[in-house]
Amino acid sequence: MAATPGYERLARPVGLLDGHRPNLVRYVLSDPRARAAYPDRDRVADQQVAWLKGEVRRNDPHAAEPAADLTVLAGPAFVDRMAAPAGPTDRTGVDRMLHPEAGALRLAYEILDLPDADEQRLVVLLPADDATAAALDRLAGRRPGALRAV
Numbered sequence: 440m441a442a443t444p445g446y447e448r449l450a451r452p453v454g455l456l457d458g459h460r461p462n463l464v465r466y467v468l469s470d471p472r473a474r475a476a477y478p479d480r481d482r483v484a485d486q487q488v489a490w491l492k493g494e495v496r497r498n499d500p501h502a503a504e505p506a507a508d509l510t511v512l513a514g515p516a517f518v519d520r521m522a523a524p525a526g527p528t529d530r531t532g533v534d535r536m537l538h539p540e541a542g543a544l545r546l547a548y549e550i551l552d553l554p555d556a557d558e559q560r561l562v563v564l565l566p567a568d569d570a571t572a573a574a575l576d577r578l579a580g581r582r583p584g585a586l587r588a589v
Contacts, residue, residue: 468513
């Protein structure tokens with residue numbers, strides 16, 4: 440996983456980037472801090488497992504290892520979701536997050552497929568409302584309304 444400095448400021452304080460190989464599905468299913476960070480943790484977990492399930496079905500070699508690890512690490516919280524009927528995965532939406540420094544955030548996401556042989560994805564997060572935009576500006580030490588990314 441690669442991340443921008445802005446994402447690191449967002450994710451590191453909640454523990455999402457802890458460990459050798461950070462992984463959102465592992466964090467959401469096995470880290471107790473995820474319940475505090477994601478008020479809709481069960482929905483986020485369902486969504487993340489659905490993405491992983493799709494990768495496992497496509498025989499993605501990078502998905503098999505995390506799936507095997509989560510079977511042991513998260514147990515029924517993961518296994519039951521993997522066994523549930525597959526539905527469509529959301530490519531856009533809004534996730535709520537409670538950040539220890541920035542407070543309540545609403546983050547709009549969009550998942551973009553990259554045109555390469557590795558089938559990588561780019562996940563774009565943007566503030567979903569003015570309050571979140573202002574909180575993220577404070578978190579980044581940025582002047583409100585400044586250019587965020589190019």
